[in-house]
Amino acid sequence: MGQEQLRTQQKDEVGNLIAQVGLGDRTAFKDLYTRTSAKLYGISVRILANRSDAEDVLQETYIKVWHNAGSFNSNRARGITWLAAIARNQAIDRQRARTPIPQSDELVEEVTDPAQSPEAAAVRSDQVRLITECMEELQDSHAAALRSTYLAGWTYQQAADALDVPINTVKTWIRRSLVALRECMNR
Amino acid sequence: MTTDMEKDDRLLAAEYALGVLNGERLVLAQAKMENEDFRREVDQWHEDFAPLLNECEAIDPPARVWDSIDRKLFGSTEQNVSHFWRRITFWRWATLGSSSVALASIAALLFLPPNGLLLEPSRTNPLVASLSPSGEAPALLVYFRPNDKRLIIRVGTSQSEVNDQRVPELWIIPGDGVPRSLGVLDRAQSNEIAIGTEKLDLIKADAALAISLEPLGGSPTGAPTGPVIASGKLQML
Numbered sequence: 114m115g116q117e118q119l120r121t122q123q124k125d126e127v128g129n130l131i132a133q134v135g136l137g138d139r140t141a142f143k144d145l146y147t148r149t150s151a152k153l154y155g156i157s158v159r160i161l162a163n164r165s166d167a168e169d170v171l172q173e174t175y176i177k178v179w180h181n182a183g184s185f186n187s188n189r190a191r192g193i194t195w196l197a198a199i200a201r202n203q204a205i206d207r208q209r210a211r212t213p214i215p216q217s218d219e220l221v222e223e224v225t226d227p228a229q230s231p232e233a234a235a236v237r238s239d240q241v242r243l244i245t246e247c248m249e250e251l252q253d254s255h256a257a258a259l260r261s262t263y264l265a266g267w268t269y270q271q272a273a274d275a276l277d278v279p280i281n282t283v284k285t286w287i288r289r290s291l292v293a294l295r296e297c298m299n300r
Numbered sequence: 301m302t303t304d305m306e307k308d309d310r311l312l313a314a315e316y317a318l319g320v321l322n323g324e325r326l327v328l329a330q331a332k333m334e335n336e337d338f339r340r341e342v343d344q345w346h347e348d349f350a351p352l353l354n355e356c357e358a359i360d361p362p363a364r365v366w367d368s369i370d371r372k373l374f375g376s377t378e379q380n381v382s383h384f385w386r387r388i389t390f391w392r393w394a395t396l397g398s399s400s401v402a403l404a405s406i407a408a409l410l411f412l413p414p415n416g417l418l419l420e421p422s423r424t425n426p427l428v429a430s431l432s433p434s435g436e437a438p439a440l441l442v443y444f445r446p447n448d449k450r451l452i453i454r455v456g457t458s459q460s461e462v463n464d465q466r467v468p469e470l471w472i473i474p475g476d477g478v479p480r481s482l483g484v485l486d487r488a489q490s491n492e493i494a495i496g497t498e499k500l501d502l503i504k505a506d507a508a509l510a511i512s513l514e515p516l517g518g519s520p521t522g523a524p525t526g527p528v529i530a531s532g533k534l535q536m537l
Binding site: 137138139140143146150151152154155156158159168171172175176179189190191193194197198201202205243244245259260262263264266267268269270272287288291292294295298 | 318320346349353355359360364
């Protein structure tokens with residue numbers, strides 16, 4: 114419980130911007146977009162593997178942000194996490210609404226951004242250590258499955274198909290990982 | 301951390317945040333989001349997973365995306381008033397005792413930031429006032445944006461007293477009790493008023509704002525001549 118409070122008391126500029134957006138401040142909204150859209154676009158592209166779809170999702174995401182910024186509670190989440198969750202959910206919804214064969218008609222080059230945006234590093238360093246450390250305690254196959262599943266936004270079935278293992282296997286891997294991670298992070 | 305949450309519920313929350321659920325279990329998780337403990341657990345998982353997203357390369361989106369957003373949200377000049385009202389209901393009200401300022405009544409908007417600390421006005425901590433006609437639900441929101449020194453005024457309700465012969469004029473009343481005009485408001489639901497350097501130091505917490513109805517073109521005397529339809533005090537956000 115103490116760690117939770119510690120995390121959220123850190124200065125959260127993105128969170129402050131979201132609060133201003135919640136008051137209808139368009140300048141803050143543009144500023145928020147400038148600061149965070151590259152990260153959110155990257156997340157969408159990773160899930161959708163299609164730039165045109167990712168652009169649509171990005172648009173939907175920020176429209177949602179505009180309408181829901183008032184409900185952002187800075188005690189419970191950091192701004193960038195809140196934003197990323199919206200983007201991720203939009204992208205996942207879109208991906209699952211697609212026809213069974215994903216439209217990977219474009220080559221998606223992952224443009225390396227040598228100077229990663231501040232928001233990419235906005236997660237506190239000890240938070241990164243925490244999950245990274247704890248992931249290392251998992252079996253390689255379990256950790257890899259969890260990481261891929263999370264980044265791709267897979268359901269259990271999709272993960273099973275992509276990883277070519279039975280669905281019960283992937284469920285076991287991931288559930289065990291989640292339980293282990295929670296215990297590890299609570300230490 | 302909720303120790304009394306069922307183990308299965310905690311796992312469900314993790315799976316929900318992860319995004320692996322489908323079918324019945326997904327519906328179950330969505331239903332459980334009504335529960336505050338469950339929601340908190342889900343939020344915690346989102347925070348915990350967040351560092352993994354750093355593996356996704358940040359990619360600059362094309363300019364057309366912003367243009368589209370801008371057009372869709374702000375293409376028309378109408379504000380979404382009901383959306384604005386939902387914001388207002390989250391705010392708590394307190395009435396002040398008698399004030400030295402000669403206005404009908406002043407209602408103060410108390411807007412405490414979530415951590416309960418009042419912060420210095422800065423780029424990210426603006427001053428805000430909600431002006432109400434004596435104790436009723438707020439009619440207008442006034443918000444001072446320090447970075448470009450503008451007062452943003454948003455209308456939350458129709459101003460039934462405003463007709464073709466009268467215009468609303470905004471006043472600031474500092475400690476000496478003498479109202480200074482900040483300008484006539486447009487009847488549009490959103491106004492932006494630039495604050496000149498000579499008035500800038502009047503914009504501070506506890507300064508009173510008021511709106512009076514004046515003849516077209518504003519008060520002919522430099523002081524309010526018409527009825528005060530709304531008043532409030534600036535508070536630090």
